[in-house]
Amino acid sequence: MSDALLPLLIAIPLLAAIFPLLLGLRFDRAGWPVAMATSLIVAGLAGRLAWAVSPASSGPQQFVHDLAGYPAPYGIELVGDGLSAILVVLISVVAVAVLISARTTGPDSNAFYSGLLLLTGGLLGMALTGDLFNLFVFLEIVGLVSYALIASSDDGRAAYGALKYLFLGTTGASLYLIGVGYALVATGTLNMGDMATELAAVGYSDPLVQAAFGFMLIGFMLKIAIFPLHTWQPDAYTYAPDTVSAFISALVSTTAAYALIRIAYDVFTVEFFAANPLITDAVLLVASISIVVGSLLALLQTDLKRVFAYSSVAQFGMILAAIGLQSETALFGAIIHLVGHGLMKATLFMGAGVLSSAYGAQTVADYAGLAKRAPITSGMMAVAGLALVGIPPSVGTLGKWFIALGAVEEGSWGVAAVIFISTLLTLTYIGRLLEALYFTQPAATDDDTGVAGDADGGSIVADGGDTEGSTAGDGITAIATERIVVVVVLAISTVALFGAADPLAAMLDPVFGRFFQ
């Protein structure tokens, strides 16, 4: 009964989210063990799902679970196929990684761990649902919990960032809901599979259908943070606690982009794009602008977390471009880039978290000479950064290569050129970081004020934890070893996934067969 995995994957984290609160009445530190145990169970189930839908197992490569036993067009169904399984595995792996490093960094309250579990459950729900309205419900769960988690820092600016995200994120979800409403009026169904056939019957050039797609697209562009709808993202990522920015930057926009892929190709299908060249061109144009402007803005930032945040705007622009290209190659690249970007950003944000806990480094200038003092973390950040540029061998290479190849195959030379320019710009802003890390002598006075000025420096780093040799010097706050191990493992995974193109292609083959009949 592999289809039973689907509701379990969503229900277990949501149910487990109550235990940190309930046990918190009696125990102060109940949150972390509960969250960790749940995440490991979820990771195990995710592995089983991935195995079950992969071609390596003999079973069917798509699972459907009808909630409450009501069949598809009437009831809500959960669907697991190769594409959603990849996302589910990514979500569960990043959740475990983030929790490992959260043990010592906090925010150490039981409510925080409840929130993290709710967020995991919501993301898994978005990845597994086969119903457009149900997707909205999970989108809202993810949104609300993200706002709360971002604000869980003591910093007042985090509350401001969360409020901004709340306004814009809720607007995005509402626009998506309006789109779903239009589609419901046009077709009378909410089930994704059923709507695909109904939309074909209504006709793709029907203004109602076009409006439905337009609203959904704009709603998701807000959630994914595509320029010019990205304004919530830099503040949210920068001022959130390090743990939260790693989790959210790696997963929240990623899952929204997955949902957009699902809607664009499974519900509206390539014929919709073929019938509406204007919409296709608009998607490509907006995506190209997002790539270039996001990279340029990243280049202009001084705060490192802000550099990474704007870099996400550019990277997701690339994924949106791949969605608009309607090429099998480009979409394959987009999915690889979704996974790769999630892992690379998790590495970079966690690495930045380690260095800011240890040395109070916030701006790129603060990173001057840190490679000598923290060689492992700096090295891994360099690996993930170069992967983000697309230097082979890395998962970043694969993603960009396939998207660019798809653009060339489709004759969209403009998009291919934009991707090339963005690679150079990415190299520039990652180069700034590398230059600071490896080739700049730390200015002693600057460094001291940087550490002393950060009042929270001592309180972030908590109990025990073995001191890593490289970070022990100069009376600097000790960092728990496991945080560095997580960064190393994630960085290595971004390199190791370079060899994963074939298994991923085999896994996505049945899905792409449906997308591009």
Add this chain to the structure above:
Amino acid sequence: MSSDPADNDTGGTITRQRPVYTESQVIMTTVKAVIPFVLTYGLFITFHGTGSPGGGFQGGALIASVVLMMAFAFGIESTREWLSNALVVGLGTVGVAIFAGIALVPMALGENFLEYTAYYPVLGDILGLKEYEFVKYGMEAVEIGGIALIVAGVLMGLFFALAAGVTPPNDTTPDTESAADTGAASNTNTMTGDIDTEGANK
């Protein structure tokens, strides 16, 4: 708190105005007279909802409003102490557990998530219900045991959290533990999570 919030005479600086509780015979008598009816109406709405107008959400909100009225009449702090933090947290979390339990047991019986008719072979004879009636009473159970409890608990928790206000993070609180909790509580008002951290301060 660095300064007494109720003290309005600190010229120049703006202090947070905490509404001071005033005992009012009119309000207390009115609330005493009204709450039995509101509670009954809340339960009435809760217990309807599958086959008739009503529902767990609306009913839960009405039940929570009983506590809100008592807080206005008899003072927020004393109502909070009377109700106890554990009860508020318990309502929300146990509601989720009941809901999830009702949904997950059919899976253990080999049926789909939330499939109420899966209970029929097990409980049909004991309860003397027909198979189709399990759908109705299953929904009723989710509504009463799940949604009404969750909504009542969360609304009470949000009310008490908002009434307690936000302690500025730069505050010179003696122990860092409660400062961290306040930071979380003040910012997680969008979810149920604030209930316990909030109460931990008091």
